[in-house]
Amino acid sequence: MKLKLAERMENIKASEIRELLKLTEDPSIISFAGGLPSPELFPIEEISKIASETVLTEGKAALQYSTTEGYHLLREKIAKERIKGGFLKPEASKILITNGSQQALDFTGKLFISPGDIIFCESPTYLGAINAFNAYNPRFIELPMDDEGIIIEEFIAAIKKYPNAKFLYTIPDYQNPSGITLSIERRKEIARLSEFYELPIIEDSPYSELTFEGDMLPSIKSFDEGGYVIQLGSFSKTFCPGFRIGWIFAEDDILQKYILIKQGADLQSGTLDQRIIANYLKDYSLEKHILKLRETYRIRRDVMLDTMDTYFPKTVKYTHSKGGLFTWVELPSHIDTKVLLEEALQYKVAFVPGSSFFPTEKKNNFMRLNYSSMSEEKIRDGIIRLSQIISKYCEAAHTQEKKLIKV
Structure with a gap:
């Protein structure tokens, strides 16, 4: 079909987050992808x-x-x-x-x-x-x-x-x-x-x-x-x-x-x-509802950050947000998180690659992790799985650097 579309359509791309959410409809996937509120807390x-x-x-x-x-x-x-x-x-x-x-x-x-x-x-x-x-x-x-x-x-x-x-x-x-x-x-x-x-x-x-x-x-x-x-x-x-x-x-x-x-x-x-x-x-009191959200999300944030502290390689950096829904992870510059995501999905873990959040100069070694929508148990399990993949990429790069130094 040939349609005469407006020029602006050339700049409109599918949202990577919305596309990832289609994948995470699989209940076996631990999703750190979307900025989803916790559904069990809906009144x-x-x-x-x-x-x-x-x-x-x-x-x-x-x-x-x-x-x-x-x-x-x-x-x-x-x-x-x-x-x-x-x-x-x-x-x-x-x-x-x-x-x-x-x-x-x-x-x-x-x-x-x-x-x-x-x-x-x-x-x-x-x-x-x-x-x-x-x-x-x-x-x-x-x-x-x-x-x-x-x-x-x-x-x-x-x-x-x-x-x-x-x-x-x-x-x-x-x-x-x-x-x-x-x-x-x-x-x-x-x-x-x-x-x-x-x-x-x-x-x-x-x-x-x-x-x-x-x-x-x-x-x-x-x-x-x-x-x-x-x-x-x-x-x-x-x-x-x-x-x-x-x-x-x-x-x-x-x-x-x-x-x-x-x-x-x-x-x-x-x-x-x-x-x-x-x-x-x-x-009803929305204030009381928000207090419940704050306490639940704070606990889940702490579980995520504590597990990252324990299992992530020390070369990986991440933010300690004092609220909200996300932590932002910076990996060593050689790691492309889009490639990493493909392997993470095989481990049944999803996140959003960071390049999507830079409108001009894309940076491929970042990822966004959400902690609000998964239980503490799933957060811990998902971060451990993710750490295994990240560690493998970091070790592979370290080995390659050693080879280059010897040469």
């Missing part, structure tokens, strides 16, 4: 009760079209209860409900990017954002990070070199894939620079409430005096991803542009799902 009984009551008591409205902005009670709940980590008192009028924060990323690309435009991002960065933005043919400029997040001097140098850049995309809390958290001092400075240079900041914040150590840090948005910070949020990591409910929190003039885009895309997010979540938030 199924409560949701079942709320869903039934919502249909019975609000059915005529819940099954009808609704406003593009979203169900007002849900927007109020988000504004009052879910916008955290700062000193803001947001209003429901500044919230737009989206089909997950992934839709918000796509809308951001549609709103800001013309072909060839410069956009800044962390290096590495979220694969889903790369895929969403790539549809609009931007040019990515990757900003290096250290243990405190984006290096401010590098950010300033990039702004001066590319003064027409459209925005900075950042995940400040337990970054996907690295697990790094942006320090409070750098959050303040990024907010200040955004106003000074009139550069929008896209603050993607799905993990901020999944804090294992210490308190949540104030959001970048909380330091936003110029109105240039656009914050994206989601219920996917803290509640249930199947609802596909996220939001955009932005100032009125920017939010109106997003609303127009959503009207053209899908008119609105699902009315029933919005009302079910709003009624859950009204009748």
